[in-house]
Amino acid sequence: MKLTLRTRAFIYFALGILFMYVALLNADGKSIWNFTTILFAVFATLDFGMAIRLLRINRKIKKK
Structure with missing residues (x-):
């Protein structure tokens, strides 16, 4: 199963919040x-x- 860029960004953002906590x-x-x-x-x-x-990469891909 391939994850979308937006899903991967959400995972990284959640990990960032976890590490800050x-x-x-x-x-x-x-x-x-x-x-x-x-x-x-x-x-x-x-x-x-x-x-x-x-x-940002996801937004560039969507604009094309």
Whole structure:
């Protein structure tokens, strides 16, 4: 089964939200400057970026 670009973008967006949630839970109110919190935030950023890229590609394909 082949997933559409919009579905894949939604999955990446959901993963980004999940990683941000885990990063916020990991911060514990003490400090956000620990390795695991920053690592989860980086993964979330990459997922959000990939979701935006997939949505742009989907829009370009739809215009053609």
